[in-house]
């Protein structure tokens with residue numbers, strides 16, 4: 312089974328996740344590892360990943376996703392806000408709209424990813440203007456929490472997740488070849 316890992320990462324968090332997935336793929340099966348390209352690399356299974364950008368995938372990933380058709384796909388991402396399955400689900404529902412319905416979506420994975428220092432500086436400056444704003448204090452707390460992610464536990468989780476995706480994909484390939 313040919314596998315492609317295609318991801319969009321600005322500061323390296325999502326790339327770290329992509330590298331972890333790569334470890335699961337036998338060398339001879341991996342046909343592509345890198346950023347979205349003009350020409351879609353041909354594969355049976357696509358691991359597609361992005362950092363979260365204003366509540367969605369990155370612009371480059373959003374314009375790449377619709378190019379994949381009639382394949383098996385799995386989506387992975389990092390986000391500045393973490394710890395809530397509901398939040399991740401909401402994010403993925405948005406991304407999913409860009410995935411062509413002819414594909415089989417085998418699953419998705421999210422974890423938290425640290426944010427640049429400028430984000431903290433912006434919160435701090437806003438807090439001096441609006442000291443009563445509780446959401447800013449929550450955002451600052453979250454910023455600190457995010458600083459250690461992706462951590463070892465995140466990498467272990469993505470490791471398990473990608474293993475389960477590969478199992479699902481292999482099963483589907485077997486069913487397909489039995490039906491031929």
Ligand SMILES: Cc1cc2nc3c(=O)[nH]c(=O)nc-3n(C[C@H](O)[C@H](O)[C@H](O)COP(=O)(O)O)c2cc1C
Nearest residue numbers: 320321322323324325362363365366389391392424
């Ligand atoms: C322009 C921009 C917009 C972002 N928007 C969100 C957002 O809407 N929700 C969120 O949870 N994180 C958001 N983040 C945080 C990133 O998704 C997070 O830090 C991610 O791990 C960065 O991944 P990367 O290192 O692969 O670029 C944003 C970051 C940037 C730079």
